Amino acid sequence: MERLRIAIDAMGGDYAPREIVKGSLDFARRNPGVEVVLYGEETPLRRALASFKPSKHGNVSAVYCGPSVGMGESPVEALRSKTDASIPRAVEAVSNGEADAFFSAGNTGVCVAATTLKWRLLPGIRRPGIALPFPTLDGFVLTIDMGANVSSKPEHLLGYAVMGSVYAEKLLGVPNPRVALLNVGKEERKGTPLVLEARELLSASHLNFVGYIEGNHLLDGDADVVVCDGFVGNVLLKTAEGVTELILKQIKRAIKRSPITYLAGIATKPAFRKVKKQIHYSNFGGAQLLGVNGVCVIAHGRSDAKAVSNGLKITAEVVRKRVNDMIVAGMERISLSRSASQGG
Amino acid sequence: MERLRIAIDAMGGDYAPREIVKGSLDFARRNPGVEVVLYGEETPLRRALASFKPSKHGNVSAVYCGPSVGMGESPVEALRSKTDASIPRAVEAVSNGEADAFFSAGNTGVCVAATTLKWRLLPGIRRPGIALPFPTLDGFVLTIDMGANVSSKPEHLLGYAVMGSVYAEKLLGVPNPRVALLNVGKEERKGTPLVLEARELLSASHLNFVGYIEGNHLLDGDADVVVCDGFVGNVLLKTAEGVTELILKQIKRAIKRSPITYLAGIATKPAFRKVKKQIHYSNFGGAQLLGVNGVCVIAHGRSDAKAVSNGLKITAEVVRKRVNDMIVAGMERISLSRSASQGG
Numbered sequence: 001m002e003r004l005r006i007a008i009d010a011m012g013g014d015y016a017p018r019e020i021v022k023g024s025l026d027f028a029r030r031n032p033g034v035e036v037v038l039y040g041e042e043t044p045l046r047r048a049l050a051s052f053k054p055s056k057h058g059n060v061s062a063v064y065c066g067p068s069v070g071m072g073e074s075p076v077e078a079l080r081s082k083t084d085a086s087i088p089r090a091v092e093a094v095s096n097g098e099a100d101a102f103f104s105a106g107n108t109g110v111c112v113a114a115t116t117l118k119w120r121l122l123p124g125i126r127r128p129g130i131a132l133p134f135p136t137l138d139g140f141v142l143t144i145d146m147g148a149n150v151s152s153k154p155e156h157l158l159g160y161a162v163m164g165s166v167y168a169e170k171l172l173g174v175p176n177p178r179v180a181l182l183n184v185g186k187e188e189r190k191g192t193p194l195v196l197e198a199r200e201l202l203s204a205s206h207l208n209f210v211g212y213i214e215g216n217h218l219l220d221g222d223a224d225v226v227v228c229d230g231f232v233g234n235v236l237l238k239t240a241e242g243v244t245e246l247i248l249k250q251i252k253r254a255i256k257r258s259p260i261t262y263l264a265g266i267a268t269k270p271a272f273r274k275v276k277k278q279i280h281y282s283n284f285g286g287a288q289l290l291g292v293n294g295v296c297v298i299a300h301g302r303s304d305a306k307a308v309s310n311g312l313k314i315t316a317e318v319v320r321k322r323v324n325d326m327i328v329a330g331m332e333r334i335s336l337s338r339s340a341s342q343g344g
Numbered sequence: 345m346e347r348l349r350i351a352i353d354a355m356g357g358d359y360a361p362r363e364i365v366k367g368s369l370d371f372a373r374r375n376p377g378v379e380v381v382l383y384g385e386e387t388p389l390r391r392a393l394a395s396f397k398p399s400k401h402g403n404v405s406a407v408y409c410g411p412s413v414g415m416g417e418s419p420v421e422a423l424r425s426k427t428d429a430s431i432p433r434a435v436e437a438v439s440n441g442e443a444d445a446f447f448s449a450g451n452t453g454v455c456v457a458a459t460t461l462k463w464r465l466l467p468g469i470r471r472p473g474i475a476l477p478f479p480t481l482d483g484f485v486l487t488i489d490m491g492a493n494v495s496s497k498p499e500h501l502l503g504y505a506v507m508g509s510v511y512a513e514k515l516l517g518v519p520n521p522r523v524a525l526l527n528v529g530k531e532e533r534k535g536t537p538l539v540l541e542a543r544e545l546l547s548a549s550h551l552n553f554v555g556y557i558e559g560n561h562l563l564d565g566d567a568d569v570v571v572c573d574g575f576v577g578n579v580l581l582k583t584a585e586g587v588t589e590l591i592l593k594q595i596k597r598a599i600k601r602s603p604i605t606y607l608a609g610i611a612t613k614p615a616f617r618k619v620k621k622q623i624h625y626s627n628f629g630g631a632q633l634l635g636v637n638g639v640c641v642i643a644h645g646r647s648d649a650k651a652v653s654n655g656l657k658i659t660a661e662v663v664r665k666r667v668n669d670m671i672v673a674g675m676e677r678i679s680l681s682r683s684a685s686q687g688g
Binding site: 147265270 | 533584605616618
C-alpha cells in the first residue's frame with residue numbers, strides 16, 4: 001500500500017519551526033504508514049530538523065521554500081507576493097497529487113484563501129468553514145464555522161450543517177448527529193434574519209435538525225453539531241479560551257491565599273492537570289477546513305509539538321475516512337430534495 | 345430630601361415573584377432612602393410579601409397588575425395584548441414621574457421594547473444597548489451590547505462606545521476608559537464591514553479608543569469597555585457562563601475520583617467558593633439598558649434574592665450618578681466634532 005502523504009507548513013505558528021518539526025517527527029516515528037513532508041525556509045528548517053531525533057522509517061522529508069507568510073499578513077497580499085512561501089507550496093503539492101493533505105498552524109486567512117483558490121470548493125459548497133470539536137462533560141460538540149468566513153449567508157450555514165454532520169458522524173463516531181443553530185434564544189422567531197432564514201433551510205433538509213441552542217447550553221451535550229457564522233464562532237472559541245484561563249488563574253490565586261488551602265491545593269494538583277488536559281486545545285490539535293476540495297487541517301497558532309502530533313493524526317484520519325466524499329454526497333441529497341420540492 | 349423610587353417588575357425571572365420580593369425587601373430594609381414599588385399580580389404578590397420580613401422604614405409598596413408577560417413571549421404581541429402587565433405598568437410609572445427607575449429580571453425583549461416605546465431614546469442615540477461588567481483577574485471589563493439589538497449598524501456601535509465609556513467612568517470609577525472593539529483579529533483591515541466602519545467612527549471620536557480586541561484577551565484587563573453587536577455579545581455572555589459551569593463541574597468530578605484529591609478537595613472548598621462568588625452573575629445583579637431616556641436595569645432571568653438586592657443597588661446608583669445626562673453630553677460632543685469636521 002502506498003503511504004499517505006501530508007504536506008506540512010513548518011513555518012506557521014507561534015513556535016515554528018521548532019515545535020512543528022518536533023511534533024511532525026514524533027508523529028512520523030509513531031506512524032510508519034504516513035509520510036510527512038515539511039515545507040519551510042532552508043536555514044531554520046535544517047536547524048530544527050537537526051535538533052530532534054529523526055524517524056527511522058524514512059518517512060520524513062523537507063522541501064525548502066522562499067520567505068514565509070507572517071501571522072498578520074493579508075491573504076491577498078501574501079499570496080500575490082510570496083508565491084514561493086511554505087503555505088502556497090504545500091497547498092500546491094496537494095493540487096499536484098504530491099500530497100494527500102495539508103497541515104498548518106500558521107495564518108488561517110492565508111490557508112483558507114490558498115486552498116480555496118488552488119483546490120476550489122466541493123460541489124454544492126459556497127464557503128469553506130472551520131469545524132472544531134469542543135469538549136463537553138461527557139463528549140464533544142462540533143462547532144462550525146470558527147472563523148473561515150466572517151460574513152455568512154443562510155446558504156453557507158446550511159453547507160456548514162451538512163459538513164459538520166458528516167464530520168461528527170465520520171470522525172467523532174456520532175450516529176445521526178443532532179444539528180443545532182446558535183442563537184440568542186430558543187423561541188422560533190428570535191434572532192437575526194440570517195439565523196431565521198438558516199432555520200428554514202435546516203428544517204427542510206434531511207439533517208437531524210433540533211432547533212436553536214444558546215451559548216450557555218452549548219456545552220450541555222444537547223447537540224452534536226452547532227452551526228454559526230464565522231465571526232460569532234471565532235468570538236465564541238476565543239472567549240471560551242479566555243474564560244478558561246481566567247478561572248484556572250483565579251482558582252490558583254484563591255488556593256494560594258491560605259496555608260490550609262495551599263497545602264490541600266498541592267494534593268489536588270493531579271485533578272487540575274486532568275481538567276486542563278481535557279479542555280486544552282492541544283488535545284484536539286487541529287480543526288478541519290471543511291468545504292475545500294482537498295484535506296486541510298488548521299491548528300491553533302499556539303500549537304506545541306504535542307498539538308502538532310495530534311493534529312497530524314486527525315489529518316490522516318480525515319483522508320482515510322473520505323470525509324470529503326461524504327460531504328459531496330450530503331450536498332447532492334440537499335440539491336435533489338430541493339429540485340424535487342420545486343418540481344412538485 | 346425626597347426618596348428615590350424604583351418600580352420593580354415582581355413577576356419577571358425564573359424565581360419570581362418570591363426571590364424578587366425577598367431581594368427587594370432586603371434592599372429596602374438596608375436602604376431607607378429608597379422606596380421600592382413592586383408591580384405584579386395580586387395573589388402571588390400578596391403571598392410573597394406576606395412570607396418575608398417587612399421593611400420597618402415604610403418604603404415598600406405594591407401595585408397590582410393584570411396577567412404577566414412570559415419569558416418566551418414576543419415583545420410586539422405582549423405589549424399589544426398585555427397593557428396591564430407588570431412590565432408596561434412599571435415602565436409607565438417612570439414616564440409619569442411616579443418612579444425614578446425601572447428594574448426587571450423578566451423578558452429582556454419586552455423590557456427593551458417597552459422602555460424604548462414609552463421613554464424614547466436619549467438625544468443622538470439610535471439603539472439602546474445592554475452593558476454588563478465582566479470580572480477580570482483584577483477588575484472589570486464593561487461589555488456592550490449584550491443583546492438589546494441583534495442587528496447593529498456602525499452608528500449603533502459608536503453610541504455603545506460613548507455610553508459604555510460614561511458608564512465605566514461613573515459607575516466603575518475608571519478615569520478615561522480604554523474602549524476596544526471586539527473582532528476576530530488585531531490587524532487593522534480584519535473583520536466584517538460593520539467592524540471596519542465602526543473602527544473609523546471610533547478612531548475619529550473623542551473616546552480613548554485602543555483598537556480591536558479578540559475574545560481570548562477580553563478578560564486580560566487591556567480594555568475597560570468592549571463594544572460589540574448584540575448577537576455576538578449575547579453569545580459571548582452565555583458562552584462564558586456555560587464554560588464556567590463546565591470547568592467547575594469538571595474540576596469537581598476530577599477531584600472526586602481519587603480519595604486523596606477528594607479529601608484535599610474538601611479543604612480547598614473555601615477557595616472554590618471564593619472564585620465562584622467572584623465570577624457569579626448574582627454579584628453584578630443587573631445590567632443597565634443604556635440609551636433609553638430613563639433608567640432601566642435588567643437582571644439575569646436566574647436572579648435570586650441576592651442578585652435582585654445587588655441589582656437594585658446598581659439601579660439607585662445609576663439614578664444618583666446621572667449617567668444619562670453624561671451620555672447626552674457625550675453624544676453632543678460627537679455630533680459637534682462631526683459638524684465641525686464637515687464644516688471645515
